[in-house]
Amino acid sequence: MFVPYLSDLLEKSYKVPAPIDPDKSFQELEVDSLSLAELGAHLEDELDVTIDEEELTPATTVTALAGLLEARGAVLTA
Numbered sequence: 001m002f003v004p005y006l007s008d009l010l011e012k013s014y015k016v017p018a019p020i021d022p023d024k025s026f027q028e029l030e031v032d033s034l035s036l037a038e039l040g041a042h043l044e045d046e047l048d049v050t051i052d053e054e055e056l057t058p059a060t061t062v063t064a065l066a067g068l069l070e071a072r073g074a075v076l077t078a
Helices: 002-014 033-048 062-071
Strands: none
Touching: 002 033, 002 062
16 A cells, blocks of 8 residues: 555655666665655654654665555555
């Protein structure tokens, strides 16, 4: 449920070229550490979840982040 949302966000806000392979790490997708910090803050604000720095690293995949959001009970609003 969160993979398409995250892929769209990465494409539009962080200029990651499509198609995004959700099993690639943020490092492989060439998302830098500043962008990761901004992404974490954005997700916390928009989805009302807490994401620790250790949970969102260059080694994290889009699939893993989606699973984390789901496990934290994040809800996408229309």
